[in-house]
Amino acid sequence: MRLRLAAVPALALASVLTGCFLQPHRALLHPPQRESPAPAVYTVTFTTTRGPFAIQVHRAWAPRGADRFYDLARHGFYTGCAFFRVVPKFVVQWGLSPDPRISAAWNHANLRDDPVRQSNTRGMVTFAMGGPNSRTTQVYINLGDNARLDAMGFAPFGRVVRGMAVVARFYSGYGEGAPRGHGPSQHLIQAQGQAYLRKNFPRLDRILATHVSRG
Secondary structure (H helix, E strand, O other): OOOOHHHOOHHHHHHHHHHHHHOOOHHHHOOOOOOOOOOOEEEEEEEEOOEEEEEEEEOOOOHHHHHHHHHHHHOOOOOOOEOOEEEOOOEEEEOOOOOHHHHHHHOOOOEOOOOOOOOOOOOEEEEOOOOOOOEOOOEEEEOOOOHHHHHHOOOEEEEEEEOHHHHOOOOOOOOOEOOOOOEOOHHHHHHHOHHHHHHHOOOOOEEEEEEEEEO
16 A cells, blocks of 8 residues: 555644554563564565555574564564655665654664675665664665675665665655754654654654565
């Protein structure tokens, strides 16, 4: 089903997104000490304000990342998340919760690194990180050939198999995030959640729903 922001009244959409995290799933407030193994191959379909896209995950590519992404997706972590960093020909990044309580719970739920077995080429999906063993919930889709990131330890765990044209259309007018640019501050997203983004960056595209399936 194709769902666009224009087809949903703004107040109704705000209510839907707010309702998604007023009573978060218990798993979102209590990160697991250890992820359960994900299926060898699974697909996560995202319904967004710009249209749908799907990511197929291969556990063999990056097992720890695949397991974490599976847990987050099936418990609805990404519902309501904004694509807060959209840099054309580089990346689309998301994974900061609209609920500050959830952000706080996952802030130090770090994953150990996976070996890099695939390359950061267009359409590949990878966890963001700020150094060794620092992955938590943020992921990005490569919008171009970013193979230079391979040597820095960024290990792709999946790829976009449907809807790459949708991904390429996410709103990018705010540019790179603070402090390097004038886009959203990750620190303030974590501290204030949806309220900060809606007030200061209202044109960002968002995730409305996720669906996980095998294969």
